[in-house]
Each structure stands twice: as C-alpha cells, then as structure tokens.
Amino acid sequence: MSNPEYYNAVKELLYKMADDELIMGHRNSEWTGIGPVLEEDIAFGSMAQDKVGHAYNFYQLLHEMGEADPDIIAFQREEKKFKCCHLVELPIGEYDFSLVRHFLFDHAEYLRFEMLSNSTFEPLANLAKKYKGEIKYHVFHANTWIKQLMNGSEESKARIQPSFNELFATAYSIFEPGPFEDTLAREGVFAGETVLQSKWEETVSSICSANGIILAQVNDKSLAYGGRKGYHTEYLSPLLNEMTEVLRSEPGAIW
Amino acid sequence: MKIISLDPRISRISELPGQDETVIVDHQEGWITYEVFHQKKTGTQHTHVGIVHAPNAEMAIIFAKESFARRGATSNIWVVKSEDVTALDYTDSDIFDTTAEKTYRDASFYKTRDKIDQLKGNEGHE
Numbered sequence: 001m002s003n004p005e006y007y008n009a010v011k012e013l014l015y016k017m018a019d020d021e022l023i024m025g026h027r028n029s030e031w032t033g034i035g036p037v038l039e040e041d042i043a044f045g046s047m048a049q050d051k052v053g054h055a056y057n058f059y060q061l062l063h064e065m066g067e068a069d070p071d072i073i074a075f076q077r078e079e080k081k082f083k084c085c086h087l088v089e090l091p092i093g094e095y096d097f098s099l100v101r102h103f104l105f106d107h108a109e110y111l112r113f114e115m116l117s118n119s120t121f122e123p124l125a126n127l128a129k130k131y132k133g134e135i136k137y138h139v140f141h142a143n144t145w146i147k148q149l150m151n152g153s154e155e156s157k158a159r160i161q162p163s164f165n166e167l168f169a170t171a172y173s174i175f176e177p178g179p180f181e182d183t184l185a186r187e188g189v190f191a192g193e194t195v196l197q198s199k200w201e202e203t204v205s206s207i208c209s210a211n212g213i214i215l216a217q218v219n220d221k222s223l224a225y226g227g228r229k230g231y232h233t234e235y236l237s238p239l240l241n242e243m244t245e246v247l248r249s250e251p252g253a254i255w
Numbered sequence: 256m257k258i259i260s261l262d263p264r265i266s267r268i269s270e271l272p273g274q275d276e277t278v279i280v281d282h283q284e285g286w287i288t289y290e291v292f293h294q295k296k297t298g299t300q301h302t303h304v305g306i307v308h309a310p311n312a313e314m315a316i317i318f319a320k321e322s323f324a325r326r327g328a329t330s331n332i333w334v335v336k337s338e339d340v341t342a343l344d345y346t347d348s349d350i351f352d353t354t355a356e357k358t359y360r361d362a363s364f365y366k367t368r369d370k371i372d373q374l375k376g377n378e379g380h381e
Contacts, residue, residue, distance in 0.1 A: 037286075039307050039318035046321045137320065144317050148310065 006187055009180030010121055011062060012083075013190055016178065016228055017112070018058035019084035022074060023236070024105055025051030026243055030092050043141060047102075050134050054127075061123055075244045079237050085173035085227040089236045093163075096149070096156075100163035103142035104171040104204065110135045111199045120188035143207060150211040157212075164213055172197070173224035197221075289315040290340060291323050292333035301333050312336075 028048035035041025059070035067073060087105060092098045113135055116128035149156040175197040184190040208215050226232070247253075286308040292301035304323045309315035315334040324332055343350075353360075 037308065039309065039322055043318060043321035046325050141317050144313050148314055152310075 005180070005183055006189075007065065009183040009187070010124070010189060011065060011067065012178050012180050013184060014058050014062050014065075014124070016083040016085070018055045018062070018073075019082050020088050020105075020109075020174070021051045021058065022055035023082070023084045023239065024088040025049070025055060026239060027088060027090075027092055028098065028102065031095075031098065036095050044098075044102075047138050047141065050131075050138070054131055054134075057127055061127070064123075075247050079232060079240055080230040082230065082232065082236065082240075083228050084232075084236070085176060086224040086233050087167070087170050087173050089227070089233045089239065090167075090170070091235055094159070096159035096163045097166070099142070099145050099149075100160065100167050101171075102138070103146055104167060105174065106135065106138045106142050107203050107207075108171075108174045108196065108200045110139045111203065112196055115191055115196060115199075119190060124189070146207065146213070147211055150213060161213060164208070165216060168215055169218045169221075170224045172218060172221040173227055175200070176222070176225040176228045178228055286310050287315075288337040289319070289334040290337050291315075291319040292335070293323050293329060294331040294333075295328050297330045299330075301331070306337065307334070309334075 025048045028044055028051065031041065032045040032048070033041065035044055055074065056070055059067075059073045062073065063070055068076075087101060090101070113128040113131055116124055117132065119125040119128065146160065149160050175193040177193045178184075181192045181194075185192045205215055287310065289307050289309055289312070291304050291307055293304045294301045307315050307318040307322055309318050312334055316332060319332050319334055
C-alpha cells in the first residue's frame with residue numbers, strides 16, 4: 001500500500017471519473033428551467049445534481065489522499081489539469097442530443113461502477129456500491145426515453161438516429177486508456193478501460209438494435225482521445241469560465 | 256378564442272389562434288394524466304401524492320420518481336391513469352352524512368380510549 005505507483009494510479013482513476021461527473025453534471029444542469037416538459041426538467045436536473053454529488057465524493061477521496069480541498073480541485077484548476085473526456089464537454093445541443101449523450105455516458109458509468117464495486121481499493125468500492133441505485137435510475141431513465149422516442153413519431157426517430165450518428169464515435173473518448181492500466185488491473189483496483197469498453201459495446205448495441213437504432217462502424221476509436229491527458233475540445237474552457245464566474249468575482253468570499 | 260387548457264404545453268403563446276378559432280388538441284399531443292401513489296416503507300400503504308403527465312405508464316414512473324420521491328424515504332411508487340379512477344359526484348356527498356346519535360359507531364365513542372392513552376403515558380389527554 002505504500003507503493004507510490006499504486007497511489008498515483010488510483011488518483012489518476014479518481015480524477016478522470018470525478019472530472020467526467022462534474023462536467024457532465026454541469027452540462028446537464030444547463031437544461032434546468034428549459035427542459036421539454038416540467039417533469040422531465042425536474043428529472044434531468046436532479047440527475048445532474050447526482051453527478052455533481054458523485055464528483056464531490058471522488059474529490060473528497062482525493063483530498064483524503066493528500067490532494068487539495070474539493071472546492072479548490074473543482075473550481076480553481078486550470079483547464080489543462082482536467083481529465084474529463086471529450087464526450088462530456090460538448091454543448092448540450094437540442095434535447096435529443098443531450099438524451100443520447102446521457103444514454104451513452106450513463107451506460108458506461110453504470111458498468112464502470114459495477115466493476116468498481118469489487119475493487120480492492122475499498123473506499124472506491126464503497127462509493128461504487130453506494131451510487132448503484134442512483135445510476136440504475138439514470139440508465140432506466142435513458143433507456144425509457146430512447147425506447148419512447150424510437151417508437152414515437154417520424155420526427156422523434158429522425159432526431160434520435162442523427163444524434164447517435166454524431167455522438168457514437170466521440171463516446172469512445174470515455175475509454176481512452178490511462179498510463180496506469182496495468183497497475184490498476186494487477187492490483188485489482190479496476191480491470192481497465194478495454195474491459196469496460198467491450199462490456200459497454202455489448203450493452204449499447206443490444207439496446208440500440210432492439211430499438212431500431214443503427215450504430216456506425218467506428219474504425220478509429222481513438223479519434224476523440226486526448227481528454228485524459230489534458231487536451232480538450234474548444235468547449236471546455238467557456239464551461240469552466242462560466243462555472244467559476246461567481247467564485248472569481250469575489251475570491252475568498254465566505255458563503 | 257376558446258382556451259382549451261391552462262397547461263402551457265397545450266396552449267402555447269406562439270400558437271395562439273385567431274379570435275374565433277378553436278384549438279384542437281391532437282391525440283398524444285396532450286399527455287395522459289397519471290395519479291401518483293407513494294409508499295414510504297414496504298408493507299405500509301401507498302399514499303396519493305399528486306399527478307404527473309406522461310405519454311405512458313413507464314414514462315409516468317420515470318417522472319414520478321423524480322417529482323415525488325427524490326427526497327425522503329421511498330420503497331415503491333404506483334401510477335394509475337386518472338381516467339381509471341371512479342369517484343362520486345360531489346353533489347352526492349350527502350350520502351356520507353350521519354346523524355349525531357350514532358356516535359356509538361365511531362371508535363372514538365369507546366371509553367377505553369382514556370385507558371389506552373394512560374398506558375401510553377400520554378398525559379395530554381384527560
């Protein structure tokens with residue numbers, strides 16, 4: 001346990017997971033007040049809050065491992081230090097786009113947490129078990145919407161399929177391997193992005209084919225890589241600016 | 256103009272009709288109203304908590320969960336189409352009227368209430 005590489009590997013894993021959750025949560029929260037119907041507005045906003053809550057707990061775990069305070073990590077890091085994937089950075093688009101992203105992201109999240117619930121790194125295994133129910137609902141919500149819209153009108157079908165076309169390749173950015181894949185697998189912390197990716201492909205393709213969605217063949221799955229190394233899309237920087245705007249207007253203010 | 260509904264999803268500002276036109280709401284344009292019943296603990300009764308609008312029961316459950324069960328303990332949720340609820344007309348509410356001398360039918364009539372309260376140590380009651 002005193003092995004520094006072990007700790008660095010765990011930290012790397014926690015950072016990317018937390019950053020994905022924070023940025024996804026922030027993006028989805030942008031629908032608050034402008035959702036398609038009242039009930040869905042509430043549901044989507046509530047799930048966005050769940051995601052920010054997950055991020056907070058991962059940052060807290062990092063803090064206990066010697067990293068900065070969660071508020072500092074979340075709001076006072078430069079863009080380059082963020083490890084989120086490109087999928088979560090993209091603007092919300094129209095509602096179909098946000099729903100399809102939610103579907104693609106949350107299935108990966110659900111499977112990741114399922115894998116982590118057996119992790120040898122106990123604090124992470126405990127969090128993964130704790131969030132199981134929340135993410136189960138998120139996935140249930142996503143599946144129900146996809147099914148609903150693919151069995152809906154011509155317009156709803158004509159909106160969902162193009163969103164898959166647009167997002168599917170970028171979704172592979174979730175599974176960009178990190179520098180510590182071997183260590184994590186060897187130590188039993190996390191079986192790795194490759195394992196997760198194939199589980200995800202299996203789940204997503206079976207739900208999609210059941211609902212008549214065609215998934216494009218993705219030849220280069222590394223097309224949207226970079227996020228895990230700190231290279232981001234042009235959309236992350238404006239998001240961070242907006243997220244930290246109030247904080248920067250009065251640094252050190254006590255709430 | 257005849258107002259069909261106060262629901263903003265049905266009467267939209269951008270779709271305001273002319274003076275004498277009537278808005279016709281197409282099938283499925285106005286979603287179905289579902290009554291939501293919330294159960295706190297397994298084994299306890301489901302309690303009516305409100306309504307949601309949804310295109311079908313599955314979506315109604317999705318919406319009801321976040322609208323009525325995101326705070327506090329929840330064990331289960333029911334959704335039931337409002338149109339499937341049978342109710343009396345309020346003009347018939349007088350069938351519930353009862354005469355004053357029939358209080359012996361009420362549990363409150365029985366004198367043991369005082370003893371029960373006493374056993375419970377509830378001193379607020381005489």
